[in-house]
Amino acid sequence: MKPKELEQRGGAYYSDAACEVINAIYNDKQTEHYVNIPHHGHVENIPADWAVEMTCILGRNGATPHPRITRFDEKVLGLIHTIKGFEVAASNAALSGNFNDVLLALNLSPLVHSDRDAEVLARELILAHEKWLPNFAACIEALKGKHH
Known part of the structure; x- marks a missing residue:
């Protein structure tokens, strides 16, 4: 059960998202999630060593980038x-x-x-x-x- 304060301050569903990420990795679900990762050049017009939040396929081997945006406007x-x-x-x-x-x-x-x-x-x-x-x-x- 979540504390009411969590829903009032925002981020009420981060705990659900965290559990979904853990489940996807542990059970090798190969499902798409938004996670923060080093993008290693998947977004072409920002430095390659930056971490960004992007769509990834999550499974036993971690996060495989599956970016929907490859260049920022x-x-x-x-x-x-x-x-x-x-x-x-x-x-x-x-x-x-x-x-x-x-x-x-x-x-x-x-x-x-x-x-x-x-x-x-x-x-x-x-x-x-x-x-x-x-x-x-x-x-x-x-x-x-x-x-x-």
Whole structure:
């Protein structure tokens, strides 16, 4: 049974999708699913080393790309590059544990509208999830020191 909060915040069916993916791989179903994988050139006008969400046939040997889109329209490439820049910066921030790296990542996101919003969001997220963020130990201590 799913918590009601899950349906309220969005992503209510991700758990169902995850179970379907596991089932397809474990039972060699050879069924089509949308998954994130390195595309290795299946989409011709973005870097080959990028991971993208695309249709794949899933079975015992994993995901076999079965892309419906092999080239992005020029009108959306700017947004795709912006989002990928955010993803790369967020990954780097997670590894570095550096607050300024988190701020950079958040400021690259089109969903964050100001430096101030990024700073508040970074502080709140890091402190709320500190037990899962060992790379941020020094950052967390500094943030806690500012609150006392």
